[in-house]
Each structure stands twice: as C-alpha cells, then as structure tokens.
Amino acid sequence: MTGTFAANYRGVCRARSKAEFIAKMGVVLEEADETFFWLELLVVAEVVPKPKLEGRLAETSELVRVFSAPRQAALTRPLKSSASKLNGVAVQSLNLR
Secondary structure (H helix, E strand, O other): OOOHHHHHHHHHHOOOOHHHHHHHHHHHHHHHHHHHHHHHHHHHOOOOOHHHHHHHHHHHHHHHHHHHHHHHHHHHOOOOOOHHHOOOOOOOOOOOO
16 A cells, blocks of 8 residues: 555545545545556456455555445535535544554
8 A cells, every 4th residue: 555545644634624525535545546456457467466465455445445435425415514524424533644
C-alpha cells in the first residue's frame, strides 16, 4: 500500500464542508483503488506470486469498502443544520502502524 491515500485521508479529516468531504474522500477512493490495481497487476504479470500478495489485496479491497461507506452516506443524506458534523459521518484520525 502507498502512503498517498493515507495522506489524502488526513485531508478528509480536515474537510470544511460536506462538498469538500465528498471530493476528498473520492480522491482517497481513487488512490486505494489504484493501489489495488497495481497489486493485481503484479500478480497477473507474474512478478509476485499471488500467495505473497493475498493479504495486501484483501486489506486494500477492505479499505476501498471502508472508505466508500462514509462517502456514499454523505452523498445520499441531506445536509443537517450543523455542517461541522459532516452530515453525521464520523471522521477519525487514521491510526497508522
């Protein structure tokens, strides 16, 4: 995995509006999906054996699903009176290992 989508996720945590949250989360999703693509390509091109990347592929796929949920919620829910809550979507700091 790259640090690119982790860095972009940090930007999501600092979004000043619902629109900014949605846009920045879209970038995070693109970066996570791109990481998944490159991992898959390494397997298809037989550069790295699939068993060596199965854990990374599973983790990256899960991150795509995790990052999709709050973005989809923000897209489908109407804006509440308190914009600071980002439409009730919890945004927490990313805990890096």
